Amino acid sequence: MAASTHMASVKKGIGIETISIVWMVIEAGVAIGSGVIAHALSLVAFGADSIIELIAGFVLLWRLSVEMRSTDLERVRRAEKASSWVVGIALLLLAVYIVIASIYKLVTHQGAETSFTGIGLSIAAGLIMPYLSRAKKRIGSEIGSKALRADGACSIVCAYMAWTVLGGVVLTALLGWWWIDSLAALALVYFVVKEGLETIQEARGVEDACGCGCHDD
Template sequence: MKLRRRVSVENSLSVKKGVNIELLSIAWMVIEAVVAILSGIAAHSLSLVAFGADSVIELIAGGVLLWRLQIEVRGASHTRVERAEKRSSWVVGIALILLCAYIVIASIDKLLTHHGAETTYVALGLVIASAIIMPYLSRAKKRIGTQIGSKALRADGSCSMVCAYMAWTVLAGVLFRALFGWWWVDSIAALALVYFVWKEGWEAIQEARGKEDACGCGHEN
């Protein structure tokens, strides 16, 4: 009985840690989305706007996941928790697939019209910060997700790592644009993001459909 109570207390503490890390993640997503989208619009950078749009989608997913964790903190049934996880996966998956379509169409249009982008120090600072912060959040979410048995939180950890990959891709585009003045590199960087965004969206949809091991999100890296 004492052992069971101790396990229950430890799980409750882990869930609360999950809530805290998700709150931290949501706060950063707000900053990332606002700065990336506004900087992208000012610099006419599709890759930055796409990066910011992905942050908005992750913000929505984080909000739903936070709701799911708070449900568990309040002692909700396993069935209700699973339903919340699936709802989160559907929202994220569909939104990410739509974002892919936007990126492809906008990138092709910019390439055909020879529409380049400018470089801003604000954008450079943002993507460097994201490249540093997101791996930390990813590891924390996966660790806590494993502790409480939440596939959704582990998957969100993988999403955070994808965000880091996207930041590195955007950073490469910004640097090449600044160093060599290649007008087309922003559109190419944006198209490179499609792989990450599509993979993330498809895995979320498979998870929502109840496909076991539909993605690598639940595996520790």
């Protein structure tokens, strides 16, 4: 890839991360706020995921800014490694939170409570996050940033969680399946842990650490 084309892709990466950060601020605030008001643990968990993605987004924005300003490839590699560590750890923290929150809800027999604000947010996130995920993975491939690709994986997990929250509310309201959103959330744990461990392996310098997710663009 020509240097000018590469820098253009880096600039696109900065743009998509900026959009992602703005959305994550909105998503975290609305999800946690409406979750607390409605006593809906699934919405609070959704907001926690947004905060983790927000942290990862700021680190990725820093990593891309380093590459945009510097021709020092070693500095870029160090920024990439730091970004990979943060994104990988964020994914594992998200998995832990999903497990704890889901088990708590199952033990205490708590179902998803109806929140019209939460429903609207879930629909919006379910539509927006897949677009952001595809863009991050595509740009990450263009500039050779596995950290940016991993952040794309974070975004698609956010979309899955959005539809899980929405599906749980609807099924609970229609069929009384109070447990459905907890089980659906637990089903995401394998994907989240797998992506998180692969990203940490990349940060540690393990060759070919990335599994099938690196070939899906």
